[in-house]
Amino acid sequence: MSNFKTQIRDWILAKNPKVDGAVLTDDAPLLEKKILTSIQIMDLILYLEHLQGRPVDIDQVQPENFHSLNTIHAAFFAAAG
Amino acid sequence: MERLAKIARKLSDASIKRYNSPYEEFQWPENLSLDDWHFSPELISIYGLEEFDALNDAQRKKLAFWETVNFFGINIHGEKALIGGLAEHLYYMDWSPELSEYLHHFLDEENKHMTVFGTFCHRYGKKVYADKKMSFPRKYEKGEADFLFFAKVVIFEELVDHYNLAMGKDERLHPLARQINQYHHNDESRHLAFGRELTKKLFEQWSPTWKPETVAGVQSYLANYMVSTWREYYNPAVYADAGIDNGYALYQKAWDAPVCRAHREAVSRSCIDYFLENRMMTEAPAL
Numbered sequence: 001m002s003n004f005k006t007q008i009r010d011w012i013l014a015k016n017p018k019v020d021g022a023v024l025t026d027d028a029p030l031l032e033k034k035i036l037t038s039i040q041i042m043d044l045i046l047y048l049e050h051l052q053g054r055p056v057d058i059d060q061v062q063p064e065n066f067h068s069l070n071t072i073h074a075a076f077f078a079a080a081g
Numbered sequence: 082m083e084r085l086a087k088i089a090r091k092l093s094d095a096s097i098k099r100y101n102s103p104y105e106e107f108q109w110p111e112n113l114s115l116d117d118w119h120f121s122p123e124l125i126s127i128y129g130l131e132e133f134d135a136l137n138d139a140q141r142k143k144l145a146f147w148e149t150v151n152f153f154g155i156n157i158h159g160e161k162a163l164i165g166g167l168a169e170h171l172y173y174m175d176w177s178p179e180l181s182e183y184l185h186h187f188l189d190e191e192n193k194h195m196t197v198f199g200t201f202c203h204r205y206g207k208k209v210y211a212d213k214k215m216s217f218p219r220k221y222e223k224g225e226a227d228f229l230f231f232a233k234v235v236i237f238e239e240l241v242d243h244y245n246l247a248m249g250k251d252e253r254l255h256p257l258a259r260q261i262n263q264y265h266h267n268d269e270s271r272h273l274a275f276g277r278e279l280t281k282k283l284f285e286q287w288s289p290t291w292k293p294e295t296v297a298g299v300q301s302y303l304a305n306y307m308v309s310t311w312r313e314y315y316n317p318a319v320y321a322d323a324g325i326d327n328g329y330a331l332y333q334k335a336w337d338a339p340v341c342r343a344h345r346e347a348v349s350r351s352c353i354d355y356f357l358e359n360r361m362m363t364e365a366p367a368l
Contacts, residue, residue: 031217039305042213042312050329055318058211063218 004051004077005069011047012036026069041066048076085278089183092271096186103193113205117255120145121248126315129340132331144323150206151319153198158212159237160191166230190268197261210318222295224287231280236307239352242269281359304366311345342368
């Protein structure tokens with residue numbers, strides 16, 4: 001698992017202590033499984049900006065980017081590997 | 082809806098009486114000096130933290146300026162969504178004509194507010210901070226989306242109005258900042274009276290027809306919405322523009338700090354009481 005993906009995973013688990021870490025696989029549907037709430041996305045975007053070291057271009061962000069850890073990684077960190 | 086129609090008629094009369102043009106109301110200086118306050122220091126998001134205490138007067142005023150740009154940006158994004166939703170509710174078939182008549186005023190006034198906030202941000206901040214809220218499409222029960230729209234309007238407007246009211250009277254502020262806050266508050270008090278009445282009415286009308294899980298869902302959604310609305314008041318980009326290092330860490334620290342939480346709770350008190358009293362929330366949000 002990439003470093004960024006691990007950091008995002010840790011962030012999600014820290015924000016949602018009731019979530020069982022075993023459920024949070026790379027492909028787990030975050031909103032559907034209520035691992036993350038839609039209301040937490042704004043907070044997550046600020047965290048992604050912090051990890052990236054630059055602002056997220058919100059006009060380019062789609063709801064489906066937040067489907068799973070894999071889609072978040074692909075949307076925001078694909079270039080970083 | 083008869084009581085609501087009466088209120089709407091009264092509010093329309095008040096809107097006509099107070100009809101104004103923001104293009105005539107405001108004089109825009111070429112530049113603003115950072116020697117002036119543009120935001121009340123006690124309302125600055127990190128007020129009460131050691132990081133705020135460590136700033137000198139010039140640094141606090143610079144931070145206050147960027148907090149103003151952020152606050153006006155919150156208003157712009159909130160009102161942009163509001164205008165879209167209000168337009169959709171014009172001429173609803175089962176609503177009385179008085180409601181549509183007032184929605185025309187509501188829309189007109191929100192559009193004017195946005196031009197004022199936008200002028201300030203573009204002219205002096207050279208930007209509007211981006212809106213980080215995202216909406217995720219889903220299915221609604223009948224009446225649920227209408228109710229949620231107006232309930233969210235109440236939350237958004239109650240919070241901004243607390244700031245507008247305080248800063249509209251704050252003699253320390255540059256006259257332009259004071260005037261913008263006062264101008265906004267003058268119209269918001271009418272919007273809030275209307276919004277509170279309509280939201281309550283919609284909940285009374287539709288919630289008995291919803292499944293229990295839908296009722297529980299909207300109650301918890303509104304509590305969460307209030308939390309996310311508050312998050313917008315803490316912006317790492319503001320701290321960076323004010324020259325403060327580690328903006329993200331400060332954002333997190335401010336959000337978690339008891340002094341900041343106490344501020345959020347105090348500002349939200351009357352709004353939370355309204356939602357609890359009318360059973361639109363079952364418990365106070367964990368702010």
